[in-house]
Amino acid sequence: MTHKIERLEKEADTLNERFIEQKKKLESLNEALRKAEIRKDGFDKESQAIREVTVDDEEEKREKELLAKVERENAKVASMKDENNFLETNVQASRLTQYIIT
Numbered sequence: 001m002t003h004k005i006e007r008l009e010k011e012a013d014t015l016n017e018r019f020i021e022q023k024k025k026l027e028s029l030n031e032a033l034r035k036a037e038i039r040k041d042g043f044d045k046e047s048q049a050i051r052e053v054t055v056d057d058e059e060e061k062r063e064k065e066l067l068a069k070v071e072r073e074n075a076k077v078a079s080m081k082d083e084n085n086f087l088e089t090n091v092q093a094s095r096l097t098q099y100i101i102t
Contacts, residue, residue: 012101019094026087033080040073 046065 007018008101012098015094015098015101019098020089022087022091022094026082026084026091029080029087033077033084036073036080040070040077043070043073 047063047070047102
């Protein structure tokens with residue numbers, strides 16, 4: 001019985017360590033996501049400002065580049081959100097598993 005309790009405690013410790021690692025990853029991704037959204041907002045504002053001005057060929061090219069950049073940032077943000085959701089699900093599953101074990 002003592003051996004089983006020790007094994008369960010060891011499993012709980014391992015799960016807790018994994019939980020802490022995933023939580024750190026999640027916090028890091030949330031920070032990266034926040035920064036990406038700030039950059040995206042900056043690109044959106046810059047794109048909007050460009051659209052409000054009558055542009056010549058050079059400015060039109062710049063606008064297209066910025067719009068493409070915004071689309072890439074949007075894709076990055078969406079990808080980060082997906083990864084964030086995946087990690088949150090894993091963290092919740094780890095918590096549930098840890099709760100069940102203890």
